[in-house]
Amino acid sequence: MKVKALMDTKFIKVYPEDTVEVVSKIMHNRKKFSTPIIDRSDKLVGWVNSIDLLxxxxxxxxxxxxxxxxxxxxxxNKEEPAKNAVLKIVKHKVVSIPVLTDDGTLVGLVRNCDITKTLAKMYDIPVYKIFKSLNSELKGISWDELMDSAAIVTKQITGENITGKEYESRIKKSTFGQAIWSCGGLERFFTGLIKIGEIAVARKVSHKSIVRK
Amino acid sequence: MKVKALMDTKFIKVYPEDTVEVVSKIMHNRKKFSTPIIDRSDKLVGWVNSIDLLxxxxxxxxxxxxxxxxxxxxxxNKEEPAKNAVLKIVKHKVVSIPVLTDDGTLVGLVRNCDITKTLAKMYDIPVYKIFKSLNSELKGISWDELMDSAAIVTKQITGENITGKEYESRIKKSTFGQAIWSCGGLERFFTGLIKIGEIAVARKVSHKSIVRK
Incomplete structure:
Protein backbone atom coordinates (compact mmCIF):
# COMPACT_ATOMS: atom_id res chain seq x y z
CA MET A 1 0.00 0.00 0.00
CA LYS A 2 1.27 3.43 -0.90
CA VAL A 3 0.73 6.82 0.74
CA LYS A 4 -1.59 7.87 -2.09
CA ALA A 5 -4.03 5.08 -1.18
CA LEU A 6 -4.23 6.38 2.36
CA MET A 7 -4.44 10.14 1.78
CA ASP A 8 -7.46 12.42 1.91
CA THR A 9 -7.59 14.50 -1.26
CA LYS A 10 -10.14 16.95 0.15
CA PHE A 11 -8.39 19.79 1.94
CA ILE A 12 -9.05 23.46 2.48
CA LYS A 13 -7.13 25.91 0.28
CA VAL A 14 -5.30 28.50 2.33
CA TYR A 15 -2.83 31.01 0.87
CA PRO A 16 0.08 32.99 2.39
CA GLU A 17 -1.75 36.29 1.72
CA ASP A 18 -4.85 35.28 3.71
CA THR A 19 -5.29 36.96 7.11
CA VAL A 20 -5.26 35.10 10.44
CA GLU A 21 -8.89 36.19 10.84
CA VAL A 22 -10.04 34.57 7.59
CA VAL A 23 -8.05 31.36 8.16
CA SER A 24 -9.27 31.06 11.77
CA LYS A 25 -12.86 31.13 10.54
CA ILE A 26 -12.18 28.59 7.80
CA MET A 27 -10.42 26.23 10.22
CA HIS A 28 -13.24 26.54 12.75
CA ASN A 29 -16.00 26.05 10.18
CA ARG A 30 -14.30 23.10 8.51
CA LYS A 31 -13.10 21.64 11.83
CA LYS A 32 -9.43 21.50 10.81
CA PHE A 33 -6.83 21.64 13.58
CA SER A 34 -4.06 22.34 11.09
CA THR A 35 -3.81 23.27 7.42
CA PRO A 36 -1.25 23.32 4.64
CA ILE A 37 -0.54 26.67 2.97
CA ILE A 38 -0.18 26.63 -0.82
CA ASP A 39 0.68 29.07 -3.60
CA ARG A 40 -1.57 29.70 -6.62
CA SER A 41 -0.08 26.69 -8.45
CA ASP A 42 -0.90 24.34 -5.54
CA LYS A 43 2.73 24.06 -4.44
CA LEU A 44 3.12 23.60 -0.68
CA VAL A 45 4.75 26.68 0.90
CA GLY A 46 3.93 26.40 4.61
CA TRP A 47 1.88 24.90 7.44
CA VAL A 48 -0.33 26.36 10.17
CA ASN A 49 -1.57 24.78 13.39
CA SER A 50 -4.65 26.15 15.14
CA ILE A 51 -2.63 26.60 18.34
CA ASP A 52 -0.20 28.91 16.48
CA LEU A 53 -3.06 31.22 15.53
CA LEU A 54 -4.41 31.25 19.12
CA ASN A 77 5.69 11.72 -1.24
CA LYS A 78 2.55 10.13 -2.70
CA GLU A 79 4.57 7.16 -3.98
CA GLU A 80 6.14 6.30 -0.59
CA PRO A 81 5.07 3.10 1.22
CA ALA A 82 2.08 3.77 3.52
CA LYS A 83 4.19 2.41 6.37
CA ASN A 84 6.27 5.63 6.28
CA ALA A 85 3.14 7.64 7.02
CA VAL A 86 2.53 5.56 10.16
CA LEU A 87 6.16 5.91 11.28
CA LYS A 88 6.17 9.70 10.75
CA ILE A 89 2.84 10.23 12.54
CA VAL A 90 4.11 8.23 15.52
CA LYS A 91 7.58 9.80 15.58
CA HIS A 92 6.54 13.42 15.19
CA LYS A 93 3.19 13.15 17.02
CA VAL A 94 1.42 15.15 14.34
CA VAL A 95 -2.27 15.09 13.47
CA SER A 96 -1.80 15.13 9.70
CA ILE A 97 0.99 15.18 7.10
CA PRO A 98 0.87 16.86 3.66
CA VAL A 99 1.41 14.59 0.65
CA LEU A 100 3.36 15.94 -2.32
CA THR A 101 4.23 14.93 -5.87
CA ASP A 102 7.86 15.00 -6.98
CA ASP A 103 7.58 18.67 -7.98
CA GLY A 104 6.18 19.75 -4.58
CA THR A 105 2.52 20.02 -5.54
CA LEU A 106 0.15 19.30 -2.65
CA VAL A 107 -2.18 16.44 -3.58
CA GLY A 108 -3.55 15.30 -0.22
CA LEU A 109 -3.17 14.88 3.51
CA VAL A 110 -2.61 11.75 5.54
CA ARG A 111 -4.62 12.13 8.73
CA ASN A 112 -3.95 10.26 11.94
CA CYS A 113 -7.63 9.25 12.20
CA ASP A 114 -7.47 7.60 8.77
CA ILE A 115 -4.33 5.69 9.75
CA THR A 116 -6.01 4.50 12.95
CA LYS A 117 -9.00 3.43 10.87
CA THR A 118 -6.83 1.47 8.42
CA LEU A 119 -4.79 -0.21 11.15
CA ALA A 120 -7.91 -1.02 13.16
CA LYS A 121 -9.63 -2.50 10.11
CA MET A 122 -6.70 -4.88 9.58
CA TYR A 123 -7.35 -6.14 13.08
CA ASP A 124 -11.05 -6.49 12.54
CA ILE A 125 -10.80 -9.61 10.41
CA PRO A 126 -13.00 -12.29 12.05
CA VAL A 127 -11.03 -15.18 13.58
CA TYR A 128 -13.66 -17.34 11.88
CA LYS A 129 -12.25 -16.35 8.46
CA ILE A 130 -8.73 -17.31 9.52
CA PHE A 131 -9.99 -20.75 10.58
CA LYS A 132 -11.84 -21.09 7.28
CA SER A 133 -8.58 -20.62 5.38
CA LEU A 134 -6.82 -23.00 7.77
CA ASN A 135 -9.60 -25.49 7.03
CA SER A 136 -9.28 -25.18 3.25
CA GLU A 137 -5.53 -25.65 3.58
CA LEU A 138 -5.76 -28.85 5.64
CA LYS A 139 -7.01 -31.21 2.95
CA GLY A 140 -9.29 -34.01 4.09
CA ILE A 141 -10.09 -32.47 7.46
CA SER A 142 -13.66 -31.36 8.00
CA TRP A 143 -14.73 -28.15 9.71
CA ASP A 144 -16.12 -30.11 12.68
CA GLU A 145 -12.87 -32.03 13.09
CA LEU A 146 -10.99 -28.74 13.09
CA MET A 147 -13.29 -27.27 15.73
CA ASP A 148 -12.91 -30.39 17.90
CA SER A 149 -9.11 -30.06 17.67
CA ALA A 150 -9.39 -26.39 18.62
CA ALA A 151 -11.41 -27.38 21.69
CA ILE A 152 -8.71 -29.93 22.66
CA VAL A 153 -5.94 -27.32 22.32
CA THR A 154 -7.97 -24.81 24.35
CA LYS A 155 -8.31 -27.41 27.09
CA GLN A 156 -4.54 -28.09 27.01
CA ILE A 157 -3.66 -24.40 27.25
CA THR A 158 -6.35 -22.97 29.55
CA GLY A 159 -7.70 -26.08 31.32
CA GLU A 160 -11.16 -25.01 30.20
CA ASN A 161 -13.66 -27.69 29.18
CA ILE A 162 -15.16 -26.65 25.88
CA THR A 163 -16.79 -28.48 22.97
CA GLY A 164 -16.03 -27.98 19.29
CA LYS A 165 -19.45 -26.37 18.83
CA GLU A 166 -18.80 -23.95 21.68
CA TYR A 167 -15.43 -23.07 20.20
CA GLU A 168 -17.09 -22.38 16.86
CA SER A 169 -19.64 -20.00 18.33
CA ARG A 170 -16.86 -18.24 20.21
CA ILE A 171 -14.73 -17.52 17.12
CA LYS A 172 -17.81 -16.34 15.24
CA LYS A 173 -17.97 -13.41 17.64
CA SER A 174 -14.27 -12.70 17.90
CA THR A 175 -11.90 -10.66 15.74
CA PHE A 176 -8.19 -11.14 15.09
CA GLY A 177 -7.45 -8.05 17.21
CA GLN A 178 -9.36 -9.45 20.19
CA ALA A 179 -7.73 -12.86 19.73
CA ILE A 180 -4.22 -11.38 19.84
CA TRP A 181 -5.05 -9.42 22.95
CA SER A 182 -6.65 -12.39 24.70
CA CYS A 183 -3.86 -14.84 23.71
CA GLY A 184 -1.27 -12.39 24.98
CA GLY A 185 0.42 -11.66 21.69
CA LEU A 186 0.67 -12.50 18.04
CA GLU A 187 3.17 -15.34 18.43
CA ARG A 188 0.99 -17.14 20.97
CA PHE A 189 -1.98 -16.83 18.67
CA PHE A 190 0.06 -18.39 15.86
CA THR A 191 1.40 -21.11 18.10
CA GLY A 192 -2.13 -22.03 19.14
CA LEU A 193 -3.33 -22.06 15.57
CA ILE A 194 -0.47 -24.28 14.41
CA LYS A 195 -1.11 -26.67 17.31
CA ILE A 196 -4.75 -26.93 16.28
CA GLY A 197 -3.79 -27.78 12.69
CA GLU A 198 -1.30 -30.37 13.89
CA ILE A 199 -3.72 -32.07 16.24
CA ALA A 200 -6.38 -32.18 13.53
CA VAL A 201 -3.91 -33.90 11.19
CA ALA A 202 -2.66 -36.27 13.92
CA ARG A 203 -6.21 -37.32 14.86
CA LYS A 204 -7.06 -37.91 11.19
CA VAL A 205 -3.96 -40.03 10.68
CA SER A 206 -4.56 -42.13 13.80
CA HIS A 207 -8.23 -42.53 12.86
CA LYS A 208 -7.23 -43.73 9.39
CA SER A 209 -4.73 -46.24 10.76
CA ILE A 210 -7.44 -47.64 13.04
CA VAL A 211 -9.86 -47.91 10.11
CA ARG A 212 -7.22 -49.64 7.99
CA LYS A 213 -6.50 -52.15 10.69
CA MET B 1 -5.72 -4.51 27.33
CA LYS B 2 -7.76 -1.86 29.08
CA VAL B 3 -8.16 1.86 28.42
CA LYS B 4 -6.09 2.67 31.51
CA ALA B 5 -3.05 0.92 29.97
CA LEU B 6 -3.32 3.14 26.92
CA MET B 7 -4.04 6.53 28.49
CA ASP B 8 -1.68 9.43 29.08
CA THR B 9 -1.99 10.56 32.69
CA LYS B 10 -0.18 13.84 32.07
CA PHE B 11 -2.63 16.53 31.06
CA ILE B 12 -2.92 20.26 31.54
CA LYS B 13 -5.31 21.45 34.24
CA VAL B 14 -7.81 23.95 32.89
CA TYR B 15 -10.78 25.29 34.87
CA PRO B 16 -14.14 26.82 33.83
CA GLU B 17 -13.17 30.17 35.41
CA ASP B 18 -9.97 30.52 33.35
CA THR B 19 -10.09 33.09 30.54
CA VAL B 20 -9.76 32.25 26.84
CA GLU B 21 -6.54 34.28 26.84
CA VAL B 22 -4.92 32.18 29.59
CA VAL B 23 -6.05 28.86 28.13
CA SER B 24 -4.93 29.85 24.61
CA LYS B 25 -1.43 30.46 25.92
CA ILE B 26 -1.35 27.19 27.88
CA MET B 27 -2.57 25.20 24.84
CA HIS B 28 0.00 26.87 22.59
CA ASN B 29 2.89 26.42 25.02
CA ARG B 30 2.05 22.80 25.79
CA LYS B 31 1.13 22.03 22.16
CA LYS B 32 -2.35 20.73 22.99
CA PHE B 33 -5.01 20.94 20.27
CA SER B 34 -7.76 20.25 22.77
CA THR B 35 -8.12 20.06 26.52
CA PRO B 36 -10.52 18.72 29.13
CA ILE B 37 -11.98 21.24 31.61
CA ILE B 38 -12.20 20.11 35.24
CA ASP B 39 -13.53 21.42 38.52
CA ARG B 40 -11.43 21.73 41.69
CA SER B 41 -12.06 18.08 42.61
CA ASP B 42 -10.76 16.88 39.20
CA LYS B 43 -14.25 16.00 37.92
CA LEU B 44 -14.62 16.48 34.18
CA VAL B 45 -17.03 19.36 33.41
CA GLY B 46 -16.28 20.28 29.80
CA TRP B 47 -14.04 20.17 26.76
CA VAL B 48 -12.36 22.82 24.60
CA ASN B 49 -10.85 22.51 21.11
CA SER B 50 -8.27 25.01 19.88
CA ILE B 51 -10.45 25.79 16.87
CA ASP B 52 -13.33 26.84 19.19
CA LEU B 53 -11.09 29.46 20.81
CA LEU B 54 -9.93 30.76 17.41
CA ASN B 77 -14.10 4.64 31.46
CA LYS B 78 -10.63 3.56 32.54
CA GLU B 79 -11.81 -0.08 32.91
CA GLU B 80 -13.21 -0.35 29.38
CA PRO B 81 -11.42 -2.57 26.81
CA ALA B 82 -8.79 -0.57 24.88
CA LYS B 83 -10.59 -1.62 21.71
CA ASN B 84 -13.39 0.83 22.57
CA ALA B 85 -10.90 3.70 22.50
CA VAL B 86 -9.90 2.75 18.96
CA LEU B 87 -13.54 2.46 17.86
CA LYS B 88 -14.49 5.84 19.36
CA ILE B 89 -11.45 7.65 17.90
CA VAL B 90 -12.27 6.26 14.46
CA LYS B 91 -16.03 6.87 14.69
CA HIS B 92 -15.94 10.40 16.07
CA LYS B 93 -12.69 11.47 14.34
CA VAL B 94 -11.37 13.07 17.52
CA VAL B 95 -7.76 13.70 18.47
CA SER B 96 -8.10 12.61 22.10
CA ILE B 97 -10.73 11.27 24.51
CA PRO B 98 -10.91 11.94 28.28
CA VAL B 99 -10.76 8.89 30.55
CA LEU B 100 -12.91 8.86 33.71
CA THR B 101 -13.36 6.75 36.83
CA ASP B 102 -16.87 5.61 37.78
CA ASP B 103 -17.47 8.84 39.73
CA GLY B 104 -16.51 11.09 36.81
CA THR B 105 -13.00 12.01 37.93
CA LEU B 106 -10.63 12.70 35.04
CA VAL B 107 -7.63 10.37 35.26
CA GLY B 108 -6.11 10.56 31.78
CA LEU B 109 -6.50 11.07 28.05
CA VAL B 110 -6.33 8.56 25.24
CA ARG B 111 -4.59 10.27 22.34
CA ASN B 112 -4.86 9.21 18.72
CA CYS B 113 -1.06 9.27 18.33
CA ASP B 114 -0.69 6.77 21.19
CA ILE B 115 -3.26 4.48 19.63
CA THR B 116 -1.46 4.63 16.29
CA LYS B 117 1.78 3.85 18.12
CA THR B 118 0.26 0.82 19.89
CA LEU B 119 -1.39 -0.53 16.74
CA ALA B 120 1.78 0.04 14.70
CA LYS B 121 3.91 -1.71 17.33
CA MET B 122 1.72 -4.82 17.11
CA TYR B 123 2.56 -4.92 13.42
CA ASP B 124 6.25 -4.47 14.02
CA ILE B 125 6.84 -8.02 15.27
CA PRO B 126 9.58 -9.56 13.09
CA VAL B 127 8.33 -12.36 10.82
CA TYR B 128 11.45 -14.17 12.00
CA LYS B 129 9.95 -14.49 15.50
CA ILE B 130 6.74 -15.99 14.11
CA PHE B 131 8.77 -18.60 12.24
CA LYS B 132 10.75 -19.33 15.40
CA SER B 133 7.53 -20.20 17.23
CA LEU B 134 6.32 -22.23 14.25
CA ASN B 135 9.67 -24.07 14.42
CA SER B 136 9.39 -24.83 18.13
CA GLU B 137 5.85 -26.11 17.54
CA LEU B 138 6.81 -28.50 14.74
CA LYS B 139 8.67 -31.11 16.76
CA GLY B 140 11.51 -32.87 15.00
CA ILE B 141 11.82 -30.35 12.19
CA SER B 142 15.00 -28.30 12.08
CA TRP B 143 15.20 -24.60 11.32
CA ASP B 144 16.94 -25.31 7.99
CA GLU B 145 14.25 -27.80 6.98
CA LEU B 146 11.62 -25.18 7.77
CA MET B 147 13.42 -22.55 5.67
CA ASP B 148 13.74 -25.00 2.76
CA SER B 149 10.00 -25.68 2.94
CA ALA B 150 9.34 -21.93 2.99
CA ALA B 151 11.45 -21.56 -0.16
CA ILE B 152 9.42 -24.33 -1.84
CA VAL B 153 6.11 -22.67 -0.95
CA THR B 154 7.41 -19.30 -2.18
CA LYS B 155 8.28 -20.90 -5.49
CA GLN B 156 4.79 -22.51 -5.71
CA ILE B 157 3.04 -19.20 -5.04
CA THR B 158 5.21 -16.62 -6.78
CA GLY B 159 7.23 -18.73 -9.24
CA GLU B 160 10.37 -17.18 -7.77
CA ASN B 161 13.47 -19.35 -7.39
CA ILE B 162 14.77 -18.86 -3.88
CA THR B 163 16.89 -20.93 -1.49
CA GLY B 164 16.14 -21.61 2.17
CA LYS B 165 19.08 -19.40 3.15
CA GLU B 166 17.75 -16.54 1.01
CA TYR B 167 14.33 -16.94 2.56
CA GLU B 168 15.86 -16.75 6.01
CA SER B 169 17.72 -13.53 5.30
CA ARG B 170 14.52 -12.07 3.83
CA ILE B 171 12.38 -12.74 6.92
CA LYS B 172 15.11 -11.36 9.15
CA LYS B 173 14.49 -7.95 7.60
CA SER B 174 10.70 -8.13 7.39
CA THR B 175 7.98 -7.36 9.92
CA PHE B 176 4.52 -8.87 10.30
CA GLY B 177 2.99 -5.62 9.00
CA GLN B 178 5.08 -5.69 5.84
CA ALA B 179 4.36 -9.40 5.34
CA ILE B 180 0.60 -8.85 5.51
CA TRP B 181 0.80 -6.01 3.03
CA SER B 182 3.04 -7.94 0.64
CA CYS B 183 0.97 -11.18 0.86
CA GLY B 184 -2.19 -9.19 0.19
CA GLY B 185 -3.89 -9.78 3.52
CA LEU B 186 -3.80 -11.55 6.82
CA GLU B 187 -5.53 -14.73 5.63
CA ARG B 188 -3.07 -15.21 2.78
CA PHE B 189 -0.19 -14.79 5.18
CA PHE B 190 -1.69 -17.48 7.42
CA THR B 191 -2.39 -19.77 4.51
CA GLY B 192 1.22 -19.47 3.36
CA LEU B 193 2.50 -20.16 6.86
CA ILE B 194 0.32 -23.23 7.29
CA LYS B 195 1.41 -24.54 3.88
CA ILE B 196 5.04 -24.17 4.92
CA GLY B 197 4.45 -26.16 8.12
CA GLU B 198 2.61 -28.85 6.20
CA ILE B 199 5.30 -29.24 3.57
CA ALA B 200 7.99 -29.40 6.26
CA VAL B 201 6.10 -32.24 7.95
CA ALA B 202 5.37 -34.02 4.66
CA ARG B 203 9.04 -33.87 3.61
CA LYS B 204 10.12 -35.22 6.99
CA VAL B 205 7.64 -38.09 6.81
CA SER B 206 8.59 -39.04 3.23
CA HIS B 207 12.28 -38.78 4.13
CA LYS B 208 11.75 -41.13 7.09
CA SER B 209 9.84 -43.65 4.96
CA ILE B 210 12.69 -43.65 2.43
CA VAL B 211 15.24 -44.19 5.19
CA ARG B 212 13.15 -47.03 6.62
CA LYS B 213 12.90 -48.72 3.25
Missing amino acids: IVDDKKTLIKDVMHNLDTIIVL | IVDDKKTLIKDVMHNLDTIIVL
Missing part, protein backbone atom coordinates in the same frame (compact mmCIF):
# COMPACT_ATOMS: atom_id res chain seq x y z
CA ILE A 55 -1.62 33.55 20.28
CA VAL A 56 -1.71 36.04 17.39
CA ASP A 57 -3.00 39.35 18.78
CA ASP A 58 -3.58 41.24 15.52
CA LYS A 59 -6.07 39.21 13.48
CA LYS A 60 -5.13 41.19 10.34
CA THR A 61 -1.68 39.56 10.38
CA LEU A 62 -0.96 37.67 7.15
CA ILE A 63 -0.59 33.90 7.31
CA LYS A 64 2.85 34.06 5.65
CA ASP A 65 4.12 35.94 8.72
CA VAL A 66 3.03 33.23 11.19
CA MET A 67 3.20 30.00 9.19
CA HIS A 68 5.84 27.28 9.60
CA ASN A 69 8.12 27.41 6.57
CA LEU A 70 8.46 24.56 4.11
CA ASP A 71 11.88 23.44 5.36
CA THR A 72 10.50 22.74 8.86
CA ILE A 73 7.47 20.67 7.77
CA ILE A 74 7.19 16.86 7.80
CA VAL A 75 6.03 15.78 4.32
CA LEU A 76 5.33 12.56 2.43
CA ILE B 55 -13.23 32.52 16.80
CA VAL B 56 -13.68 34.08 20.27
CA ASP B 57 -13.29 37.87 19.84
CA ASP B 58 -13.09 38.89 23.51
CA LYS B 59 -10.09 37.12 25.02
CA LYS B 60 -11.40 37.86 28.54
CA THR B 61 -14.34 35.50 27.95
CA LEU B 62 -14.45 32.69 30.53
CA ILE B 63 -13.87 29.13 29.36
CA LYS B 64 -17.19 28.00 30.87
CA ASP B 65 -18.98 30.24 28.37
CA VAL B 66 -17.35 28.66 25.32
CA MET B 67 -16.64 25.06 26.37
CA HIS B 68 -18.52 21.98 25.18
CA ASN B 69 -20.65 20.72 28.04
CA LEU B 70 -20.20 17.33 29.65
CA ASP B 71 -23.28 15.77 28.02
CA THR B 72 -21.87 16.40 24.51
CA ILE B 73 -18.41 14.93 25.12
CA ILE B 74 -17.17 11.47 24.07
CA VAL B 75 -15.66 9.82 27.17
CA LEU B 76 -14.11 6.50 28.17
